[in-house]
Amino acid sequence: MKLIKKQIPLAIVFITGVLTLVSYYVPHKMSVNYIETINKWENIVVAFAFLLGLVSLFFSHYNKISRKVDGWGYSIFVFIGFLAMVVPALVSQGKQMTDTGFTALGWSYKFIYTSLSGTMFAVLAFYIVSTAYRSFRIRSLQAFVLFIAAFILILGKVPLGQIIWDWVLGWTGRGVNDVIEWIMQVPAVAGKRGIMIGISIGAIVTSLKIIFGIEKQYMGKD
Amino acid sequence: MTKNKLFLFAVLVIFTSGSVCAAAKKAGPAAVLPGFTAEDMPYDAGEAVLLRWPVNPAAAAGTAYEIYVSSLEAGGWVKVTEFDAAAKTGADIGLPFWAWNGTKDEHAVKVELNNLFGNFPPGAVFTCKAAVLEKGALKAESLPATIAPQGNWFRLDRLNNLIALLGLITVFFWAVSHAKRKGLFIRRIAGLDAIDEAIGRATEMGKPIFYVPGIGSMSSISTIASAFILGEVSKKVAQYDSHIKVPHYDPVVMTVCKEVVKQSYLEAGRPDSYRDDINHFVSADQFSYAASVDGMISREKPAACFYMGHFMAESLLLAEVGATSGAIQIAGTDVEHQLPFFFTACDYTLIGEELYAAGAYLSKEPMLLSALKVQDLGKLVVMVSVFFGMILVSLGAKFGWDGLVRVVMDLFKGY
Structure with missing residues (x-):
């Protein structure tokens, strides 16, 4: 049992990991074909796994409806939404457009799905405002630096802000756009690169831990 | 009579030779471009050729x-x-000094044959030529050169990368073997120390914990790291007999996380508390997922929310709703442009590498903890390299040492 549950999966991980790593240094067509094959396999696995996800979704919401838990009414909309997209897709044979215009699927996609997605994305603007308000409450030195940087950026992005800057600090000979450019190109990029270097090294070490079987929590313990 | 014939013949010969010479002058062959060669492009899959001439x-x-x-x-x-x-010289080919000897004294042109002829069989032969134009008129032409491009077996240009990787692997194994003998000091990470507090709070309040693994697939390192953290978090949840919910964006991640959570409950000695719907699929669409999880957080008012993994625009949508619902929030992602949103909306945030380290930190397994030292060493090497590289390149630029600048730049460049 240990062979099937531990050793074989670890061997698969090791062989696949090493081959994928080696393919980075081998430009040959064979290596390119290997990566393409692995990607195809991944897509096939994901497609089958999506069915699992669908079953899980239906099972979870069916339970909520049958047990009448709080907010069970919302679960009905999962099934309504599913049917609202799947039935038109079947009727339209997967086509969104014909010579005469939108099919039922195209209409559902454009006027239901895209509208709802757009609405959700638009909500982000309000959340950014409320988050900005929270972060502008200066409680530490770091928060103060954040506030100053954000304030200059906001000031520079509106004409009124530029006028105020020129009126108050015009004598320095530096426009607000110069300051914004410096903030974006120097401290922001320096911080970002520092984080990215840490992330890259962390990713390499995590990959090595997985390839060499040192990190195997994802398959449970012995 | 004979004299007349000879005279006519001579005139004819003169006229004929004159017209032939004129025709030859008008459409005569262009001069030959010297030194034109076609070579297999090094370090590629056999889909390009390299043309060189002085x-x-x-x-x-x-x-x-x-x-x-x-x-x-x-x-x-x-x-x-x-x-x-004046363009396309050997110095313009983007290869490092150890893998390429081209100079400014020669032209070098890489021709991607697959872009012109699609997929072609191995061993296919191609003929190449170059024409010299002067103000639009053909002045010279090279002799045609034939070449059959071949796939190469090693990217010599990535040798610097390979050496760095081998060095890292060596240090990695040294650190892992060292960990068996001695314990290692690991600095405290506030966000991870707060996990106990968050779960304890949820237990006291009798409210659920939301663990959001993000929208990454299982091939994303941050999602893998998130699965490790989920294992440790769910073990503590099982020990405290609290209640955790894990809404998923990716069905494959859901399947893996189910196994991870089940195993954690088993290890905590609470297999009876495990329910199959702890991990549930929500949607494979970014904003549908965000809307659904937001709805759950708003309705159920969890005591704690964990956002660990790969996040994009939904990061703030989730974290802000969690913050307004009053939950203690701990986030971690390796997407650097989402970090500010988590910083402002969450109580604790793990930055990139801390997310990768979290599984080891929480499990406290010596071998996993020792790997963190490799990360630290890697950062030290980068810092030292950046410091000295900066000095050398600045000196090279100041005193015109182009060779030194090229060596330093090539050594630290990715190909």
Whole structure:
């Protein structure tokens, strides 16, 4: 049992990991074909796994409806939404457009799905405002630096802000756009690169831990 | 009579030879471009060729080159590119000094044959030529050169990368073997120390914990790291007999997380508390997922929310709703442009590498903890390299040491 549950999966991980790593240094067509094959396999696995996800979704919401838990009414909309997209897709044979215009699927996609997605994305603007308000409450030195940087950026992005800057600090000979450019190109990029270097090294070490079987929590313990 | 015939013949010969010479002068062959060669492009999959010929320092202004390639034995020329005589030299080929000897004294043009002829069989032969144009008129042409591109087995240009990787692997194994003998000091990470507090709070309040693994697939390192953290978090949840919910974006991640959570409950000695719907699929669409999880957080008012993994625009949508619902929030992602949102909306945030380290930190397994030292060492190497690289490049630029600048830049460049 240990062979099937531990050793074989670890061997698969090791062989696949090493081959994928080696393919980075081998430009040959064979290596390119290997990566393409692995990607195809991944897509096939994901497609089958999506069915699992669908079953899980239906099972979870069916339970909520049958047990009448709080907010069970919302679960009905999962099934309504599913049917609202799947039935038109079947009727339209997967086509969104014909010579005469939108099919039922195209209409559902454009006027239901895209509208709802757009609405959700638009909500982000309000959340950014409320988050900005929270972060502008200066409680530490770091928060103060954040506030100053954000304030200059906001000031520079509106004409009124530029006028105020020129009126108050015009004598320095530096426009607000110069300051914004410096903030974006120097401290922001320096911080970002520092984080990215840490992330890259962390990713390499995590990959090595997985390839060499040192990190195997994802398959449970012995 | 004979004299007249001879005179006519002589006149005819003169006129005929004159017209022949004139015709030859008008459509005569162009001069030959010397030194033109076609080679297999090194370090590729066998889909490109490299054309080289010496730079002509005496080329007049307005001189240009045209490159032609054919897949046929005769004719069938396809024009690849046209460029000024001063452009495309050996120094413009983006390869490091240890893998390429091209200089500014020669032209070097890489021709991607698959872009021109699609997929071609191995061993296919191509013919290449270059034409010299002066103010639009053909002045010289190279002799056709044939080449059969071959796939290469090693990217010599990535040798610097390979050496760095081998060094890292060596240190990695040293650290892992060292960990078996001695314990290692690991600095405290506030966000991870707060996990106990968050779960304890949820237990006291009798409210659920939301663990959001993000929208990454299982091939994303941050999602894998998130699965490790989920294992440790759910073990503590099982020990405290609290209640955790894990809404998923990716069905494959859901399947893996189910196993992870089940195993954690088993290890905590609470297999009876495990329910199959702890992990549930929500949607594979970004904003549908965000809307659904937001709805759950708003309705159920969890005591704690964990956002660990790969996040994009939904990061703030989730974290802000969690913050307004009053939950203690701990986030971690390796997407650096989402970090500010988590910083402002969450109580604790793990930055990139801390997310990767979290599984080891929480499990406290010596071998996993020792790997963190490799990360630290890697950062030290980068810091030292950046420091000295900066000094050397600055000195090189100041005193015009182009060779030194090129060596330093090539050594630390990715190919």
